[in-house]
Amino acid sequence: MPKSQKSASDSLHLQADVLVLGGGPSAAWAAVAAAESGAKVVLADKGYLGTSGATAPSNTGTWCVPPGDNRHAVVERRWQRTGELADPRWMLRCVDTAYRNLLRLSEWGYPFPSEDDGRLYIANLRGPDYMRFMRRRVLLAGVTVLDHHPALELLSDDDAIVGAAGVARQVGQDWRVDANAVVLATGGCAFRERILGATGLTGDGYLMAAEAGASLSGMEFTGKYTLAPYGSSLNKGLPFRWASFHREDGSPILGPTGEPLRNGIGDREEEVARALIDGPVYARLDQAEPALQGWLRQGQPNCFVPYDRAGIDPFSELFRITLRAEGTVRGTGGIEIVSDDCATGVPGLYVAGDAASREIMTGAVSGGGAVNSSWALASGWWAGKGASTHAKRRNGKAFRSAAQSLGQAGLRPAATPRADISAGEIIEAVRSEVTPLDKNFFRSGESLEKSSERLESVWRDVRDHLQGEGVERVRTREAASIAAAGRWSVAAALHRTESRGMHRRTDLPGRSPVFAHRLVITGVDAFRIAGAPERLAELAS
């Protein structure tokens, strides 16, 4: 157990080799990997390890590619779909490590289902069961778990990241963990959309990392939306694979060939999005045959909770639908990784899961579901090992009590705090620029310019005046993180003067070969955008 001491202000103060921030799958895998390497590990999460994050309430496939000659071909096929931005080397090492960890889950006794021939089917993970299982593995590994301990900021000794500080929100007490390395596994940013698992996904890690000097990439790829019953949190597209779609007057929504749409997922979300901008849209899961209906009900029970509770039979009745914004969660942006151990370029700071940019894995298209899930299995593992190795190298260096607190926006405003600037209003102002379909699913230079101006004004309020006290700091910090993420996303979208994957510019349709590279953002208040030096398309050829 880490050494615990009460400081003068009665706050919790721990020391560890590795501190993991987050409570989803990548945090759990990072904690297990670091602990298995012999590190003393503390995991601090905003919510509860087991229910936090986008995986826990879901049922997710994995990108499960068994070893063999076929692997290269599978990776190559998938790469073709990534808008030339992914990196086949990362994709290959990800499927390899993810596969090993799926086998590890099986060896540990995770209750996978069996196929007809009796073999375990390891390519799917049921969220509530998986994350509850992972919590037990984390505790068995000897990790100290701090639930409901949101981090507010990173600590630096000028040379490296040496811990983090936050508030234990259920007791109102500050906490601080001195650590030789920190893993950010805080998830993506869903801009407070009311979707499964998104409450905690406010991009906190992006802001903390950027304040420490790390870069971000892929922030323009926030144009992924998923279908859901209207007003519900169920952003799960799978059942809509077997649906028909209708306007208010009953007329069917047509696909690109002029036939009525019978599959609303993947690229076909575009037709539904267009119709939703015009008016209400209704769907019916009438393309699912009886056997499939049974499997859908049994295999995706969360998807049927909204229908059952509203008293609707979705296979025979029309019901109203919506497209839910998913920010970088099913988008691909996040903190840029600079080496194989998931380092960020800031000494002592590592990143895993959706907190990291998944552009190297999935480029300009969504990694939602399978790819992101395997990425969490793999990147968590690498980041945990990387952090633990870094901690060992630093071992012996005494913690300096004069560690610098890096948190700024939402914690330490640049000018006089103003009580009339609230976290809630900031979040709503950002949402109105980055979630509407006609601004963010379909983008244009003109509209992005307007959004950019508004977000700059919101950001100035955040930077100069937003401040909270006590537990309220969690909310002001979330608002600052959402504002920063929205600002980066719109700026990158303006910079990318072409269309690629989920970045759809109506004024600039089609790809431009000069943009076949990633965009890297560095800085918080004054930031710069640069093309990644390597041309991945060329590397891949």
Next chain:
Amino acid sequence: MIEIVSATRCVQCDICVKVCPANVFDATDNGVPVIARQEDCQTCFLCEIYCPTDALYVAEFAEGPTGITEAEADARQLFGSYARALGWKRGKAGGSEFDPTHRIRVAQ
């Protein structure tokens, strides 16, 4: 979002206070937990399945309360319905070994 903590079913174990990722509930000194921050609920339904006595009800609408009563949720047998669909019982995990999702992936 979360709408009902059934005082007749609740055994005051406060597991929901602990497991809610959005910190929606507050424990009370001498009674059942209260829904203290309903607005923060992300409608993930996980509190329901962790509850050992099926005492919680999360309505399907995520944007605001529907006003459903305990009597209605009870009459429609909605308490514990998601846990039953998953195969979880009395707050314990179960049923993932019977998940037929691989058949859906084949059909897809």
